[in-house]
Amino acid sequence: xxxxxxxxxxxxxxxxxxxxxxxxxxxxxxxxxxxxxxxxxxxxxxxxxxxxxxxxxxxxxxxxxxxxxxxxxxxxxxxxxxxxxxxxxxxxxxxxxxxxxxxxxxxxxxxxxxxxxxxxxxxxxxxxxxxxxxxxxxxxxxxxxxxxxxxxxxxxxxxx
Amino acid sequence: xxxxxxxxxxxxxxxxxxxxxxxxxxxxxxxxxxxxxxxxxxxxxxxxxxxxxxxxxxxxxxxxxxxxxxxxxxxxxxxxxxxxxxxxxxxxxxxxxxxxxxxxxxxxxxxxxxxxxxxxxxxxxxxxxxxxxxxxxxxxxxxxxxxxxxxxxxxxxxxxxxxxxxxxxxxxxxxxxxxxxxxxxxxxxxxxxxxxxxxxxxxxxxxxxxxxxxxxxxxxxxxxxxxxxxxxxxxxxxxxxxxxxxxxxxxxxxxxxxxxxxxxxxxxxxxxxxxxxxxxxxxxxxxxxxxxxxxxxxxxxxxxxxxxxxxxxxxxxxxxxxxxxxxxxxxxxxxxxxxxxxxxxxxxxxxxxxxxxxxxxxxxxxxxxxxxxxxxxxxxxxxxxxxxxxxxxxxxxxxxxxxxxxxxxxxxxxxxxxxxxxxxxxxxxxxxxxxxxxxxxxxxxxxxxxxxxxxxxxxxxxxxxxxxxxxxxxxxxxxxxxxxxxxxxxxxxxxxxxxxxxxxxxxxxxxxxxxxxxxxxxxxxxxxxxxxxxxxxxxxxxxxxxxxxxxxxxxxxxxxxxxxxxxxxxxxxxxxxxxxxxxxxxxxxxxxxxxxxxxxxxxxxxxxxxxxxxxxxxxxxxxxxxxxxxxxxxxxxxxxxxxxxxxxxxxxxxxxxxxxxxxxxxxxxxxxxxxxx
Numbered sequence: 001x002x003x004x005x006x007x008x009x010x011x012x013x014x015x016x017x018x019x020x021x022x023x024x025x026x027x028x029x030x031x032x033x034x035x036x037x038x039x040x041x042x043x044x045x046x047x048x049x050x051x052x053x054x055x056x057x058x059x060x061x062x063x064x065x066x067x068x069x070x071x072x073x074x075x076x077x078x079x080x081x082x083x084x085x086x087x088x089x090x091x092x093x094x095x096x097x098x099x100x101x102x103x104x105x106x107x108x109x110x111x112x113x114x115x116x117x118x119x120x121x122x123x124x125x126x127x128x129x130x131x132x133x134x135x136x137x138x139x140x141x142x143x144x145x146x147x148x149x150x151x152x153x154x155x156x157x158x159x160x
Numbered sequence: 161x162x163x164x165x166x167x168x169x170x171x172x173x174x175x176x177x178x179x180x181x182x183x184x185x186x187x188x189x190x191x192x193x194x195x196x197x198x199x200x201x202x203x204x205x206x207x208x209x210x211x212x213x214x215x216x217x218x219x220x221x222x223x224x225x226x227x228x229x230x231x232x233x234x235x236x237x238x239x240x241x242x243x244x245x246x247x248x249x250x251x252x253x254x255x256x257x258x259x260x261x262x263x264x265x266x267x268x269x270x271x272x273x274x275x276x277x278x279x280x281x282x283x284x285x286x287x288x289x290x291x292x293x294x295x296x297x298x299x300x301x302x303x304x305x306x307x308x309x310x311x312x313x314x315x316x317x318x319x320x321x322x323x324x325x326x327x328x329x330x331x332x333x334x335x336x337x338x339x340x341x342x343x344x345x346x347x348x349x350x351x352x353x354x355x356x357x358x359x360x361x362x363x364x365x366x367x368x369x370x371x372x373x374x375x376x377x378x379x380x381x382x383x384x385x386x387x388x389x390x391x392x393x394x395x396x397x398x399x400x401x402x403x404x405x406x407x408x409x410x411x412x413x414x415x416x417x418x419x420x421x422x423x424x425x426x427x428x429x430x431x432x433x434x435x436x437x438x439x440x441x442x443x444x445x446x447x448x449x450x451x452x453x454x455x456x457x458x459x460x461x462x463x464x465x466x467x468x469x470x471x472x473x474x475x476x477x478x479x480x481x482x483x484x485x486x487x488x489x490x491x492x493x494x495x496x497x498x499x500x501x502x503x504x505x506x507x508x509x510x511x512x513x514x515x516x517x518x519x520x521x522x523x524x525x526x527x528x529x530x531x532x533x534x535x536x537x538x539x540x541x542x543x544x545x546x547x548x549x550x551x552x553x554x555x556x557x558x559x560x561x562x563x564x565x566x567x568x569x570x571x572x573x574x575x576x577x578x579x580x581x582x583x584x585x586x587x588x589x590x591x592x593x594x595x596x597x598x599x600x601x602x603x604x605x606x607x608x609x610x611x612x613x614x615x616x617x618x619x620x621x622x623x624x625x626x627x628x629x630x631x632x633x634x635x636x637x638x639x640x641x642x643x644x645x646x647x648x649x650x651x652x653x654x655x656x657x658x659x660x661x662x663x664x665x666x667x668x669x670x671x672x673x674x675x676x677x678x679x680x681x682x683x684x685x686x687x688x689x690x691x692x693x694x695x696x697x698x699x700x701x702x703x704x705x706x707x708x709x710x711x712x713x714x715x716x717x718x719x720x721x722x723x724x725x726x727x728x729x730x731x732x733x734x735x736x737x738x739x740x741x742x743x744x745x746x747x748x749x750x751x752x753x754x755x756x757x758x759x760x761x762x763x764x765x766x767x768x769x770x771x772x773x774x775x776x777x778x779x780x781x782x783x784x785x786x787x788x789x790x791x792x793x794x795x796x797x798x799x800x801x802x803x804x805x806x807x808x809x810x811x812x813x814x815x816x817x818x819x820x821x822x823x824x825x826x827x828x829x830x831x832x833x834x835x836x837x
Contacts, residue, residue, distance in 0.1 A: 024581050025572040027529025029563045032548040092563035119545045133535050
């Protein structure tokens with residue numbers, strides 16, 4: 001054995017572990033961020049605080065980029081949406097919804113609809129009281145109002 | 161300069177009718193007693209909220225007041241009243257005896273109230289109902305509220321007779337010492353205020369050494385004038401930098417006229433002039449760059465040559481013109497290819513720049529989201545609901561902070577580290593953007609120069625053709641055209657050269673000024689307390705020790721406590737006191753330090769406003785004798801026309817007994833302070 005190697009191995013002859021460096025993660029994949037946005041979608045832009053999964057996925061797709069926001073606003077205003085817009089279902093968003101249900105912020109109705117709870121409403125209210133938080137997202141939802149309906153969702157997602 | 165609180169009214173309109181509370185404050189010791197939960201601290205906080213000073217507690221723009229004035233309040237019959245609208249009305253008085261009435265909204269049911277607007281009247285608008293007074297609106301908690309004319313804090317600063325200095329800040333330009341940074345020395349807040357002996361200064365204002373700067377100002381130390389001089393120099397520095405940058409930009413503009421760039425011009429002022437590389441304009445010549453001087457020499461040489469020879473007749477130069485035409489045509493074709501390639505280059509670099517910009521936008525979005533997340537955590541921390549779970553509510557397993565599946569053993573960065581990570585990437589991409597911008601300019605100049613050359617070649621081709629087509633005994637058209645062209649070009653380049661020389665002269669002058677500034681700055685003492693400062697601090701120390709002795713400090717000899725000449729806080733053997741102090745001695749020292757600052761203002765000139773507010777002075781943590789002494793000392797304020805406001809939940813009997821032989825004013829509440837009106 002190389003004497004130098006031996007020296008190192010000797011010096012290291014103590015119990016040790018490798019710690020894996022934590023990976024970076026975009027803010028939009030943090031449960032806290034995504035759940036906060038989910039609550040705003042239900043509280044601000046869904047009648048009765050209730051929405052279908054498809055509609056929420058549509059929101060979720062649209063709200064996160066300038067391009068998506070423009071496309072959804074256009075659709076809600078009755079304008080044609082370009083074909084190039086590819087609406088995606090995202091497993092991570094689904095996870096966020098389930099987690100939100102676990103935290104009693106929403107309830108899942110028969111696997112088809114999501115309903116915000118009183119607790120969820122309270123959280124959304126507190127968020128809205130703080131001007132600086134989720135500015136872009138709120139401005140978008142404010143402008144959209146209730147215009148993105150379930151019917152429109154079906155047209156956009158299923159083309160009918 | 162001074163400030164006294166005179167009148168406070170909290171008004172809450174609910175769907176169950178109006179509620180309110182009114183308090184008046186005299187000089188001297190004012191005691192407000194009520195059991196916990198009846199709204200005592202709300203009133204104390206409202207005093208500072210009314211002054212727009214909630215920034216003392218943190219950067220958030222939310223009114224730091226409880227739900228009773230924002231959402232719902234408990235009605236006497238055990239029900240709940242929804243808050244429709246609420247506001248604070250406050251009257252304060254300055255040393256000239258002027259009264260200022262302030263009304264600031266807290267909340268409105270639809271959430272649309274703008275609590276950044278403050279209404280004011282110069283007079284007792286509320287206590288004596290002088291509503292006919294002229295009303296003026298100001299804004300608070302808003303960029304510029306401390307400086308701009310309609311900024312409330314600018315106005316308040318004048319009203320109390322302060323002139324707040326500029327102070328150095330972290331990672332940004334100097335800024336004004338904010339009111340929010342000085343008031344903590346006159347207010348011991350209910351929770352955090354009792355944790356530190358100095359004062360709980362807001363750190364988010366990014367003022368360097370905020371505690372020392374604020375105390376220096378409050379004590380009106382000369383150390384302060386020195387700081388002022390430093391600030392003047394900083395101002396001068398800023399002006400010089402601006403002037404310098406203007407000249408550099410001017411130089412660039414000149415170069416651009418002849419498709420050139422500037423080389424060797426320092427971006428920021430340099431005291432050593434001329435710089436090691438002589439600044440000059442470079443112009444492109446085919447694939448290379450040459451100095452403007454060389455270019456001028458080249459043109460002049462050709463011109464002289466042409467001017468010295470006689471203009472040839474067409475007949476004599478026909479062969480020469482023909483072969484030159486051929487040459488020029490092939491040069492033209494070559495140049496056209498080069499221009500195409502240059503257009504490509506510019507385009508490619510442009511795309512590079514755009515992609516960098518896009519990446520920066522993505523990073524900014526992500527940064528915003530991560531910041532949102534931190535704020536969500538902050539505001540949600542005291543709420544019953546949670547937006548995140550560390551443990552799965554259903555299966556009780558650990559939940560990682562991500563919506564994406566993790567590899568075994570993988571962890572994600574914390575949000576704080578992610579922010580750091582984004583910032584680093586931003587730095588890299590900003591550097592890339594700068595580099596791309598520079599490259600793009602170079603390529604554009606080359607392209608412009610090549611285009612100009614293209615035009616010139618085309619002119620030459622046309623000139624040669626015209627020469628060949630004209631009468632053999634006439635003068636060569638092309639030779640004359642070329643002369644005219646060269647004269648024009650040489651004239652333009654010389655003009656630019658001259659103007660650039662003026663820019664350099666101006667920079668040489670600025671460089672001299674810069675050098676002087678640096679010298680003067682280096683000559684300023686690092687930090688200096690004048691003799692007056694030292695005796696002032698000595699007096700403060702005496703007062704502090706006396707008060708500590710009176711209140712029977714136990715942990716150490718009162719004598720061994722000093723005022724630090726660095727932080728101006730009480731220290732013991734060179735250390736902050738907290739470490740070796742019992743809880744009760746910490747409380748005593750907080751009392752004594754704040755009172756000593758007040759007492760000092762009676763003896764020497766300071767900027768103290770002559771009031772102290774103690775919210776819940778933790779009397780349970782000390783013995784009855786100490787609290788008696790505290791009240792004794794506080795009551796001295798009346799004679800000095802100062803004000804000490806104490807809010808306490810102490811036992812009614814005890815408080816009465818403590819105040820028995822003291823000048824004071826006293827209000828006690830046994831039910832919710834906010835009551836139906």
